[in-house]
Amino acid sequence: MRTLVHLSDLHFGRVDHTLLTPLRELVERIDPDVLVVSGDLTQRAREEQFEEARAFLDTLPGPQIIVPGNHDISLYNVFRRFVKPLERYKRYITDDLDPFYLDDEIAVVGVNTARSFTIKDGKVSRDQLATVRQQLAGVSPSVTRIIVAHHPFDLPDHFEEQDLVNRAPRAMEAFSECGIDILMGGHMHASHAGSTAARYQMSEYAALVVQAGTATSTRGRGEVNSFNVLRVERDKVEIDRYGWDVVHAHFELVDTDKFFRAGNVWTPHNDGLMAAGL
Incomplete structure (x- = not known):
């Protein structure tokens, strides 16, 4: 079994700082095999915000798979937005926009979906x-x-x-060919786990x-600050959601x-059906 902590939408620049120490301490106790951060590390891609994000990431365990979000591209500085869109991200966070982690149980592939030409998409x-x-290719x-x-x-829905x-449908076709099991993301500040079926x-x-959801931002959009913990086995995944208790x-x-997985199909656990052996 592998344990992954899934943080997203940290939004340094609009962070509730009272959450940082409790979050760090809990992640340390969970002791994940991989820490995943699915974008929007900053609020406005400013240098001081990336510095804060970097300092916080340095307090968390590794290995870390991190991808940028749309907020990690400058919004108002046109030169930075279109000529150097992720220059600060690469300087302070990582210059690897296609991060990859592999061991004998899991393969974690980071995909950068942030773009200069659109504000949020x-x-x-x-x-x-x-x-x-x-x-x-060649992964077992x-x-x-x-x-x-x-x-x-x-x-x-x-x-x-x-x-x-x-291009989500095209991507899903490629993912089906690659046998992708799990798609992890953020952006919406909303927690969700389900099947793509x-x-x-x-x-x-x-x-x-x-x-x-958003782990640390003050922009909760009606949901408390939260993060996920995935416990991944070959044919079973458990997803714990932790929420902030004010x-x-x-x-x-x-x-x-x-x-649970049957072949290449993941479906939610149903206690009644499992008890009946169906």
Whole structure:
């Protein structure tokens, strides 16, 4: 089994600083095999915000798989936005925009979906999908394959289609060919875990999609600050969601979702069906 801590949308520049120490201490106790951060480390891609983000990341365990979000590209500085869109991100966070982690149980692939030409939307390119294929080529079929991106490839029905990353259907076709098991993302400041089967009706394939809320931002959009912990086995994934308890000033376990895999299809655990052996 591998344990992953999934943080997203830190938004340094609009951070509730009272959350940082409790978050760091809890992550240390969880002691993950991999720490995932799915974008928007800053609020406005300013130098001091990246410095704060870097200092916080340095207090957390590794290895770390980190991808940028749309907020990590300058909004108002036109030169930086279009000529050097991720220069500060690469200087302070990482210059690897296609991060990759592999051990004998999991492969974690980072995909940069942040783009200069749009304010908040994201995109995945053919070249990026080709890179995913290359990174996973030769990886054992027994290894659980995980994609990390800022913008979501799937969301519940009550979200708009435009909230999905651009070219999501094409990406899902590539992911099905690569045998991707889990899609991890952020952007919406909303927690969610589910199967891609409803939106993408693909023969004998359905991935598990895991969205994280904002771990530390003051912009909760109606949801408390939260993060995910994934416990990944070959044919089973448990997702713990931790939410901020304002009264007791700590993160506490809010709920747990369980998913099982049959072939290349991930489905939610159902106690009644499992008890009946169906």
